[in-house]
Amino acid sequence: MNSKVQERIILGLDPGTNITGYGVISSEQNRIKLLKYGVIRLGRSGTHEIRLKKIFDEVLRLLDEFMPDEVALEAPFFGKNVQSMLKLGRAQGVAMAAALSRQIPITEYAPKKVKQAVTGNGNASKEQVARMLMQQFGIKQAPQLYDATDALAVALCHQSSKSKISGSRKKTSWQEFITKNPQRVKG
Numbered sequence: 485m486n487s488k489v490q491e492r493i494i495l496g497l498d499p500g501t502n503i504t505g506y507g508v509i510s511s512e513q514n515r516i517k518l519l520k521y522g523v524i525r526l527g528r529s530g531t532h533e534i535r536l537k538k539i540f541d542e543v544l545r546l547l548d549e550f551m552p553d554e555v556a557l558e559a560p561f562f563g564k565n566v567q568s569m570l571k572l573g574r575a576q577g578v579a580m581a582a583a584l585s586r587q588i589p590i591t592e593y594a595p596k597k598v599k600q601a602v603t604g605n606g607n608a609s610k611e612q613v614a615r616m617l618m619q620q621f622g623i624k625q626a627p628q629l630y631d632a633t634d635a636l637a638v639a640l641c642h643q644s645s646k647s648k649i650s651g652s653r654k655k656t657s658w659q660e661f662i663t664k665n666p667q668r669v670k671g
Contacts, residue, residue, distance in 0.1 A: 492646070493519070495552040495583075496639025497543065498631050499575040502526050504539050505629070507636030508550045511643045518621040519550060521636045523629050532571060536578045543582035555583040556642035558634060559592040593641050598634075601641035613637050 491512040498505035507521040524542040526535040547555075557579060560572050583590050596606035603616050610630040617633050617640070618626065627633050 492554065492643070493550055493552040494554050494556060494639045494642050495546060495550060495588075496556045496558075496635045496637070496642065497579050498558045498635040498638060499539060499572070499579045500526075500631060501532065501535055501571045501575050502528065503629060503631045504542070504575065504579070505631030505633070505635035506543075506546055507632065507639045508546070508552065509636070509639045509643060516620075516640070516643060518623075518636070521627075521632045523631050532574075536574055539575055540578040540582050543579050544585070547582060547586050547588065552588060554642065554646075555579075555588050555590045556638045557590060557592050558598060558638045559594050561595050591642055591645075593638055593645075598637050598641040601644050602637045610634065 491510050493508065493510050496507040496509070503526060504524040505522075506524065508519040510517045510519055524539065526538055530538075557576060560569065560576060580590055593601075599608040599613055600606040602608070602613050605612070608616075610633070614627060614630055614633040617623065617636050620640075621636075
């Protein structure tokens, strides 16, 4: 049996049509390390289609640089402006397509679930989420844009969700069971 614990790298994304946030963490034996976080500035120049291509290309660049095992995205929240929702959905779609083109599994998380996982409060403000992440990762300077910490929060939410799932049941082989429980095996 291989007792070596594998490092997992998670890319968190907060896709947007003007700014897309990203956060990359590694997790090994529940030790979490910040690898990089920041934003992809798309600006207001160029057509919507050109900005979508830039999201796709930049997410591919991050995937190739960090080779994450999983990608986590913040699911869209429902707003009143239908056009904004459509554009946001497209941004999320091209980010997903980039991950799928590299055959990397994707998980989406609702904004409230992300905030709950990071701060313990599903209604926390972006500022509260950023402060909690700064404390956890030892980040000295507050980010200029909360898109970066939002994406980092998504990655952390995914890591904690996965560790709860994998930590809930330890997998053992039959041989290990027999070795530990000889009295339960009839010969």
